[in-house]
Amino acid sequence: MRAVFAALAANLGIAVAKFVAFLLTGSASLLAEAVHSVADTGNEVLLIVGRGRSRRPRSEEHPFGFGRERYFYGFVVSVMLFTVGGTFSVYDGLHKIFVNPEPVRSPVIAFVVLGLSAVLESFSLRTGIAEANQVRGDRNWVSFIRRTKAPELPVVLLEDLAALIGLVFAFTGVALSVLTHDGRWDGAGSLAIGILLATAAAILAVETKSLLIGESASADMQRLIVNALEDGPEVPRVIHLRTVHIGPDSLLVAAKIAVRPEDTAGQIVAGIDAAEKRVRAAVPIATTIYLEPDIYRRSQADRTDPSIRSALRGRLSRRRGRAAPPGNGDDARPAVPPRDTQ
Numbered sequence: 001m002r003a004v005f006a007a008l009a010a011n012l013g014i015a016v017a018k019f020v021a022f023l024l025t026g027s028a029s030l031l032a033e034a035v036h037s038v039a040d041t042g043n044e045v046l047l048i049v050g051r052g053r054s055r056r057p058r059s060e061e062h063p064f065g066f067g068r069e070r071y072f073y074g075f076v077v078s079v080m081l082f083t084v085g086g087t088f089s090v091y092d093g094l095h096k097i098f099v100n101p102e103p104v105r106s107p108v109i110a111f112v113v114l115g116l117s118a119v120l121e122s123f124s125l126r127t128g129i130a131e132a133n134q135v136r137g138d139r140n141w142v143s144f145i146r147r148t149k150a151p152e153l154p155v156v157l158l159e160d161l162a163a164l165i166g167l168v169f170a171f172t173g174v175a176l177s178v179l180t181h182d183g184r185w186d187g188a189g190s191l192a193i194g195i196l197l198a199t200a201a202a203i204l205a206v207e208t209k210s211l212l213i214g215e216s217a218s219a220d221m222q223r224l225i226v227n228a229l230e231d232g233p234e235v236p237r238v239i240h241l242r243t244v245h246i247g248p249d250s251l252l253v254a255a256k257i258a259v260r261p262e263d264t265a266g267q268i269v270a271g272i273d274a275a276e277k278r279v280r281a282a283v284p285i286a287t288t289i290y291l292e293p294d295i296y297r298r299s300q301a302d303r304t305d306p307s308i309r310s311a312l313r314g315r316l317s318r319r320r321g322r323a324a325p326p327g328n329g330d331d332a333r334p335a336v337p338p339r340d341t342q
Contacts, residue, residue: 001051003128003156008044010124011037011163014117021113027104027177028096029170029189030113032089036166036197037117039085040159043077047152050074054247064288067247068212074151075208081159082201089194096187104186107178111171118167125160132157149215150248151208162200166193217243217251219313221283225253226314228278229291234271236260239296240307241314252288253279255311258296268293 018034021027050073058065096102104110132153136144145154173189176182217225222243229238239256246252257275259268272291279286301308 001048001152003124003131004044004047004152006127007124007156007160008041008048010120011040011044014120015041017113017116021109025105025107025110025174026102027110027170027174028092028183028186029173029193030110032092032190032193033114033117033166033170035088035092036085036163036193039081039197040163042080042084043155043159046073046077046080047155051152064246064252065250067245067250070151070248071208071211074155075205075212077155078201078204078208081204082198086194086196086198086201089190089197091194093187093189093191093194096190097184101183101187103181103183104174104177107174110174114167114171114174118164121160121163121167125157125164128153128156128160146207147218149211149245151211154207155204158200158204162196166196169193169196211245214244214246216310217245217253217283221251222310223314224282225255225279225286226311228282229255229257229275230315231278232271232274234259234267235275237296238311238315239294239301240305241310242307243310246288249285250287251283251285252290253283253286254290254292256292256294259293261295 015037176185
């Protein structure tokens with residue numbers, strides 16, 4: 001959350017400076033950037049509120065807790081960025097181009113404020129990058145933004161990146177307006193900022209919508225779960241596996257596990273308890289686990305079922321470094337290529 005607080009402080013100061021500069025210069029680009037910074041400030045507040053609300057204890061009405069509040073507020077951020085930032089900037093730019101193309105007054109003030117804003121936004125972006133690098137691993141940035149389960153860092157990174165690009169648009173619009181004595185260039189800068197914000201909002205909306213609907217655990221995490229379940233004598237194999245994030249730090253695991261026909265009810269219960277302990281040790285965020293015992297019937301295994309593919313993928317990953325035990329040749333068949341969902 002350090003990146004969120006850094007972005008909040010930077011955007012609040014930038015918004016005040018841009019509004020003052022707009023009043024002194026009348027620049028549409030500066031007004032668009034000021035509204036952009038106000039929207040970003042509100043977004044950071046929403047992310048902080050969402051994180052706080054997600055920590056509420058479970059209730060009868062919400063037995064799995066409130067972890068998805070963070071996803072909801074992340075989606076609200078995208079809507080706010082589009083409506084408050086993008087729509088207003090496009091409107092103001094079109095108004096400046098077609099209705100009131102006034103020249104920019106006191107351009108020096110505009111350039112100073114835009115330069116100061118670039119410094120503060122760069123500081124905020126650097127903080128976000130440093131925090132993201134601690135959890136990004138070897139993934140590239142596009143993969144990280146698309147696959148991470150915590151909404152705050154992608155929001156901050158996209159906001160800061162959009163802010164820096166928007167400052168370039170604003171600087172270009174003001175500079176061309178001053179050089180050509182044509183205020184329409186200033187309006188064009190505001191229009192470009194609006195389109196930029198709408199694009200960033202669309203990206204955020206798509207990603208947070210996927211999290212709201214419910215995303216499975218990453219391929220690596222599913223492999224750890226299958227390994228943990230099959231690492232004891234109680235579970236000969238995992239028949240199918242379903243996982244879903246009920247929050248960035250909370251995972252629901254539902255699996256059908258094979259048991260031996262001769263096992264007693266007491267043995268099955270003890271085996272399930274042991275298997276759950278192994279899963280929680282391997283994947284601490286697996287806060288809710290449901291295991292259903294069943295008799296494995298190879299002829300009924302539908303390999304097109306995503307839950308069965310998840311189990312097969314985890315088992316194949318586990319056995320890549322060692323020979324498969326005898327009698328389990330069916331596991332060696334290639335499964336559908338895994339998709340990294342981290």
